Amino acid sequence: MRIIRGILSPMNSELTIVIVAKDAATTIGRAVASARASGDWPILLIDDCSGDETIKSAQDIGGDHITVHKTERSIGIGNARQTALEYTQTEFAMWLDADDEILPHRPAAMLQSLKNGADLCFDPAVLFDPSSGKDTQALPIPDFLSKPDGVLRSFERNWIPALTGGFRTGFAQTVGYDRTFKCAEDYDFLLRAITQNAKIDFLRDAGYRYAHSPTSASRNVELTRAASQAALAKHNFSEMRRRVENSTLPGSEQYLTLAHIATALDLENEWNSVITKLGKSSEAVPPYDRSGKWLSAYLRATAALLSGDHRLAASLLTPLTENDNAADAHNNLGIALWHLGDHTAARVHWQKALAIMPRYLDATENLRAAKQHPTHITHAPLRRAPSRSGYKR
The missing domain is CATH 3.90.550.10 (Spore Coat Polysaccharide Biosynthesis Protein SpsA; Chain A)
Known part of the structure; x- marks a missing residue:
């Protein structure tokens, strides 16, 4: 130098x-x-x-x-x-x-x-x-x-x-x-x-x-997601679980945080454990304005989509779309339905997602690729807080 x-x-x-x-x-x-x-x-x-x-x-x-x-x-x-x-x-x-x-x-x-x-x-x-x-x-x-x-x-x-x-x-x-x-x-x-x-x-x-x-x-998004996963993967889950569970965070926030760490470390048993606990919570988690039960179902559906179990994903996501603000659930349900062969219904859900959030990139890209191979899964629930990306992906 x-x-x-x-x-x-x-x-x-x-x-x-x-x-x-x-x-x-x-x-x-x-x-x-x-x-x-x-x-x-x-x-x-x-x-x-x-x-x-x-x-x-x-x-x-x-x-x-x-x-x-x-x-x-x-x-x-x-x-x-x-x-x-x-x-x-x-x-x-x-x-x-x-x-x-x-x-x-x-x-x-x-x-x-x-x-x-x-x-x-x-x-x-x-x-x-x-x-x-x-x-x-x-x-x-x-x-x-x-x-x-x-x-x-x-x-x-x-x-x-x-x-x-x-x-x-x-x-x-x-x-x-x-x-x-x-x-x-x-x-x-x-x-x-x-x-x-x-x-x-x-x-x-x-x-x-x-x-x-x-x-x-x-x-x-893909590059940043991979790097973020690599950053999380540096941390020992047992140590982080001890730290988080001994914190003053509400239970639903603890389990949601631990679920993301377990995902990065590819720890299926630990992930199932914290997701189950998250699913028992009726507390709304800021800033998603979703209950632990809703978030648990969403994350389980994401895992199902990524593993190719589109029928399970559709069954988990369908009740979530009853929420008027659930652009993310509509988008991912569209992915599941497309893979199940119902391309018309898939397009309807992507259109509903865009009606809720007009600049939602995942839904935009999926609708554009509807005749080919739509792949844009919104891995984590959309944040209900301003972010650098206008579509809040």
Whole structure:
């Protein structure tokens, strides 16, 4: 690795704004400009062997506030983030992706949170359209995450809209990033940080602007799902079960979280055990607004679809579609019926799903492929909370 250029500002030297980038010449100027507008903070850029003018674009805006290092070779985002940790010199830091922006108050707010004792801190975000510059959607952090032990539900799925948060550098270096991850490296980091008893603070005010781009790696559902499964697979189920069952989470939330871990680890007996317990719960699980019984049936139907038992899946999903809001159940029932030979009924259910959620990608793709081979199963129930994907898949 070689130092390209840069000095650390002597003024606000407690926190560094860290950017990792590859071939981001068209967007990084915007990101760096937002960092400069937030105050006199040092900026660290890790360039992952870009083949364009990413470094020049960043330096043109960042000036003497930016320090640049290049990775020795480009092997993925996990390696780039780990490299960034190795070069971060301040006690505290925060991430900024090369195609996003921060709001002016964010570094100071995160610095205060970290100085108050947090190891990691996260804030709500705003989705924006980079072509127009207009904000399109607020992305709050769900309230249940801030409740005691609520962060354990991160093992169910990533509920934090912007994992590009702030961190205590020494703690982050202890956890480290997995250099082999091509995506979901931040989710993997979060899960391992939780098991190392990270003190996590959730800020109230949005400080991050997420660029809405269909080409982003996070929009590749299959790729992200596989990486998330790999992150979950690092954790021992017995240890996680002990931790979750000893937590203050309500029973239905415990069992739902454990079901996702058991799925990632391919533990059929453990999965059946927690799914059965989930199915006995009448508690509504936020933010799905579904009872444990409903969620249990949905997850059993998903497993049946994936194993090819379409008749069982249809029998489990049909009662779930009686709910007026069950776009996900309609979509998956359509898959089951299509495989059972009732293509007309399958199309009806995909149309009903789209009537409920017009931008629902799974149902859209299934309807488009209805004459061939529709394959888009919605593996987990649709979240009833704003997310980066408009269709909330």
